[in-house]
Amino acid sequence: MSILFAAMLNDSLPKYFDPRREANHELSISGILPLNQLKELCAALASDVGEVVVHLNFKVDEDRRYIATGNLKSQVQIVCQRCLGPVAYDLDIDLSLAFVYDEDHAKKIPEEYDPVVMTNGEVVLSKLVEEELLLALPIVAYHQESGCNPAALKYASSTDDAEDEVIKPNPFSILAELKAK
Numbered sequence: 001m002s003i004l005f006a007a008m009l010n011d012s013l014p015k016y017f018d019p020r021r022e023a024n025h026e027l028s029i030s031g032i033l034p035l036n037q038l039k040e041l042c043a044a045l046a047s048d049v050g051e052v053v054v055h056l057n058f059k060v061d062e063d064r065r066y067i068a069t070g071n072l073k074s075q076v077q078i079v080c081q082r083c084l085g086p087v088a089y090d091l092d093i094d095l096s097l098a099f100v101y102d103e104d105h106a107k108k109i110p111e112e113y114d115p116v117v118m119t120n121g122e123v124v125l126s127k128l129v130e131e132e133l134l135l136a137l138p139i140v141a142y143h144q145e146s147g148c149n150p151a152a153l154k155y156a157s158s159t160d161d162a163e164d165e166v167i168k169p170n171p172f173s174i175l176a177e178l179k180a181k
């Protein structure tokens with residue numbers, strides 16, 4: 001992606017948006033959000049380096065709901081559960097959102113939509129993006145075969161040995177030894 005294009009996308013991303021206005025005018029929101037602006041997400045990742053490309057197209061559906069379809073694309077660094085090193089993971093999330101006033105309305109939304117509750121008629125874009133990315137993260141991640149950091153693996157296996165050493169001897173076998181003497 002060219003720097004000029006990236007800068008243009010950056011400029012067009014609002015901090016907040018009013019889904020009713022966006023939908024009534026059939027507007028769209030496109031842009032790039034740096035991952036380091038998403039603190040809760042970064043706390044779950046191995047690195048805050050990277051960005052997420054956001055595309056949202058708004059409309060009012062036939063039942064007068066304010067909806068948005070679109071997608072989020074990002075490459076994030078997840079912690080490998082074997083060597084604790086970073087693993088690159090591609091997120092490509094299709095969105096189908098319905099904007100609602102409160103939790104009660106959220107329950108009445110058909111299954112094909114993810115309900116998003118507005119606050120004073122607005123939505124904080126970064127919060128919406130962050131929640132969707134968090135939901136899409138894998139629960140555990142590993143490097144592919146042989147992709148792990150060998151030094152970290154050696155360390156991990158030596159801590160396993162240490163754990164073996166602290167296993168307490170069976171008290172009955174000690175008793176048996178004492179009786180034998």
Ligand SMILES: [Zn+2]
Nearest residue numbers: 080083143148
């Ligand atoms: Zn690994």
